[in-house]
Amino acid sequence: MSLNITTLIQNLWPFLHASNAADAVFWPDSELTRYFAESLKRLAQRIGIFVARDTTSITFVAGTAIYDAPARHLSTLHVASEGRPLTASSTKELEARDSLFQTRQVAATKHIRDWYSDKIVTNKIGFTPVPSAALAGLHPEVIFHQFPCNLDSAHTDVAIDAPVVCGDYLEFCVIAEAYGKEGDLQMPEVAQSAKAFADLFEATFKHYWGMSQ
Amino acid sequence: MAFQTLISFQPAVQPPPHVIVTPICAPPPSGQYEVLGALGWLPTWQPPLFPKVNIRVPQAAAPAWAVPIFLPYTELPEGFLPLTYRRFNYGLAQAITGLTIGPLTTAAAPAPTTVACAMTVAELRLQVEQRVDDPAIYYSPDEILHAINISQRVWCLLTRCLEKQASFTLTNAVAFYDDIRLQIPDFLLPLRVYHSGTRLIADTLHNLNLRDSTWRARAGNPTRYAMAGWKLLAITPQPASGVHTLDFWYAAEPATLVGESDTPQIPPEQQIFLPDCAAWILRLKEGSVELQSAKKFLDRFLEAAAKHGQFVGARSQGQLYDSPPFDLASWDRSRFLIKLKQQVNPVAPPQPKANQ
Numbered sequence: 001m002s003l004n005i006t007t008l009i010q011n012l013w014p015f016l017h018a019s020n021a022a023d024a025v026f027w028p029d030s031e032l033t034r035y036f037a038e039s040l041k042r043l044a045q046r047i048g049i050f051v052a053r054d055t056t057s058i059t060f061v062a063g064t065a066i067y068d069a070p071a072r073h074l075s076t077l078h079v080a081s082e083g084r085p086l087t088a089s090s091t092k093e094l095e096a097r098d099s100l101f102q103t104r105q106v107a108a109t110k111h112i113r114d115w116y117s118d119k120i121v122t123n124k125i126g127f128t129p130v131p132s133a134a135l136a137g138l139h140p141e142v143i144f145h146q147f148p149c150n151l152d153s154a155h156t157d158v159a160i161d162a163p164v165v166c167g168d169y170l171e172f173c174v175i176a177e178a179y180g181k182e183g184d185l186q187m188p189e190v191a192q193s194a195k196a197f198a199d200l201f202e203a204t205f206k207h208y209w210g211m212s213q
Numbered sequence: 214m215a216f217q218t219l220i221s222f223q224p225a226v227q228p229p230p231h232v233i234v235t236p237i238c239a240p241p242p243s244g245q246y247e248v249l250g251a252l253g254w255l256p257t258w259q260p261p262l263f264p265k266v267n268i269r270v271p272q273a274a275a276p277a278w279a280v281p282i283f284l285p286y287t288e289l290p291e292g293f294l295p296l297t298y299r300r301f302n303y304g305l306a307q308a309i310t311g312l313t314i315g316p317l318t319t320a321a322a323p324a325p326t327t328v329a330c331a332m333t334v335a336e337l338r339l340q341v342e343q344r345v346d347d348p349a350i351y352y353s354p355d356e357i358l359h360a361i362n363i364s365q366r367v368w369c370l371l372t373r374c375l376e377k378q379a380s381f382t383l384t385n386a387v388a389f390y391d392d393i394r395l396q397i398p399d400f401l402l403p404l405r406v407y408h409s410g411t412r413l414i415a416d417t418l419h420n421l422n423l424r425d426s427t428w429r430a431r432a433g434n435p436t437r438y439a440m441a442g443w444k445l446l447a448i449t450p451q452p453a454s455g456v457h458t459l460d461f462w463y464a465a466e467p468a469t470l471v472g473e474s475d476t477p478q479i480p481p482e483q484q485i486f487l488p489d490c491a492a493w494i495l496r497l498k499e500g501s502v503e504l505q506s507a508k509k510f511l512d513r514f515l516e517a518a519a520k521h522g523q524f525v526g527a528r529s530q531g532q533l534y535d536s537p538p539f540d541l542a543s544w545d546r547s548r549f550l551i552k553l554k555q556q557v558n559p560v561a562p563p564q565p566k567a568n569q
Binding site for chain 1 (some may be wrong): 353355356359363366367369370371389390401403412418420422426427429430441442443444445466469497498500501504505536537538539542548549550552553
C-alpha cells in the first residue's frame with residue numbers, strides 16, 4: 001500500500017483553491033513536487049522513520065579499510081559481518097588502541113571487530129581490523145537511516161514507500177509551505193495551522209518509530 | 214437543483230413545520246447571500262426572529278435557479294414575499310439587493326437526522342456540511358471525503374484504537390524481514406506477537422546484539438523480535454525447518470472510505486468526532502476568521518482523541534502491549550491558535566490628533 005505522489009498532489013488541489021494543475025497558477029506541479037520531496041527528506045532526517053538494511057552494497061576487498069556507505073545513507077545504526085555485530089567505535093578510540101588500525105588486517109580465525117565513520121569522508125564506513133584476503137568478496141550487513149530522493153518534477157517515479165498516514169503528514173507540510181511562501185496568496189495563519197498539524201504527526205511518528213533504534 | 218439550503222435546528226427540539234420559499238426572480242450574481250428580513254411585510258419578522266438563511270447561488274445559475282429555502286414558520290400566506298438580501302461577507306455598504314421571491318408553498322419539515330451507532334460516509338458528510346454550513350457547493354464531495362479519511366487516519370494514529378490480528382509467515386533461517394507490510398499491508402505498530410501460542414518478547418536490535426552476538430543465525434523457535442523504523446522486522450532465533458507463522462496483534466491503519474455506505478473502522482461511539490476534524494481541515498484553506506472559528510472543532514477532536522487514547526493506553530498497559538501509547542494530552546494545542554492581523558479600512562477618515 002505505497003503512496004503515490006500524483007494522488008497526493010490531486011488531493012491538494014482543493015486546498016489550494018484549484019481543481020487541477022492548470023488552475024493552480026500560484027503553485028505549479030513541479031513546485032508542489034519539490035515541497036513533497038523536501039518534506040519527505042526532512043521527515044527522514046528528523047525522525048529516522050526510513051530504516052533500511054543493506055547486504056550487497058559493500059564488498060570487502062583485502063587491505064581496504066574504508067568503503068562507501070549504501071545509497072541514500074543518512075546515518076548508520078548497526079553493522080554486522082559474518083553474522084556478528086560489529087562495535088561502533090571512533091577514530092580516536094581506535095588510534096589509542098592500535099596506531100595501525102587502518103592497515104592491520106584481520107588475523108586468521110579472527111573477525112572484524114569495529115566499524116567507524118568519523119574523521120573519514122562523509123558517507124563512508126571504516127572497518128577494523130581491515131578485511132583480509134580471506135574475507136574478500138564478503139558483504140557486511142548495514143542497517144541505516146535512509147532518506148528517500150526518488151521524487152522529481154517529471155514524475156519518473158511516483159511511489160512513496162511509507163504508511164498512508166505519512167501521506168496526510170506530507171500534504172499538510174506542503175500546504176504549510178505553499179501558503180507560507182511570500183506572494184499574493186500568502187496566508188500565514190493557514191501556514192501556521194498546517195505546520196502545527198504536521199508537527200503533531202511528526203511527534204507521533206517520532207514516538208512510534210523513532211525511539212527503538 | 215442538486216443542492217438545497219436547510220436551516221439547522223437542534224435535533225432534540227421538535228422541528229416546526231416548514232415553508233418552502235422558491236425564488237422566481239432572475240438569478241443574482243453568483244455568491245452567497247444572507248436573508249436579513251422582510252421588506253414592508255410581516256413586521257414581526259425581524260431579526261432575531263427571522264432566521265438567518267444562507268442562500269448560495271451557483272456560479273452557472275440557469276434562469277430556473279430556484280433554491281428551496283426552508284423557513285420554520287407556518288403563518289405565511291400564499292403569495293410573494295419580498296426579502297432583503299445582502300452579499301455574505303461583503304458588508305452592508307456594498308450590496309443590499311432587493312429580491313422578490315415566491316410563491317410560498319407549505320411543505321413537510323425535513324426529517325431530523327437520526328444518529329445510528331455506526332455512521333456511514335453519507336451521514337458523516339452531512340455532519341461535516343452542517344459544521345461548515347455548506348451543502349457541498351464550496352467544498353466538493355471528494356474534498357469532504359478526503360477530509361473525513363484524514364480524520365479517521367489521524368484518530369487511529371493518535372489513539373491506536375484499531376487493533377487487528379494477522380498471521381505473518383516466516384521463512385526458515387531468515388532473521389530479517391525488510392518490509393513487514395508485504396504481508397500485513399495496514400500494519401502500523403506491533404502490540405503483541407505470538408509463535409505457537411508463546412508470546413515473543415519485544416526488544417531492540419541493540420539489545421539483541423548485546424544479548425547474543427550470533428542471534429542472526431541462531432536456530433530455534435522465535436522468542437524475541439525487534440522493529441526498526443516502521444517496517445523492518447527482526448526475529449531470533451529463526452526456525453530451521455517446517456512451516457512457521459507469527460501471530461501478530463497490531464495497531465492498524467484504517468481502510469480508506471470510498472462509498473457513501475462505508476462506515477469508519479473506529480468504535481462507533483467515537484465516530485461523532487470525525488466531522489470535527491474534517492470541518493477544521495476544510496476550513497484550513499479559507500484562513501482568517503473562518504479558520505479561527507473552526508479551531509473549536511479541532512479542539513473537540515483532539516480532546517476526544519486524547520481521552521480515548523488514554524483509555525486505549527490504560528488498557529494496553531493492562532495487557533502489556535509492546536508499543537507505548539502516544540501522550541496526546543501533553544501536546545501543546547496552543548500552537549493552533551492563530552493571531553489575525555487587524556484589517557485596515559482604506560476609506561476610513563484620518564483620526565484627529567489629540568493635541569489639536
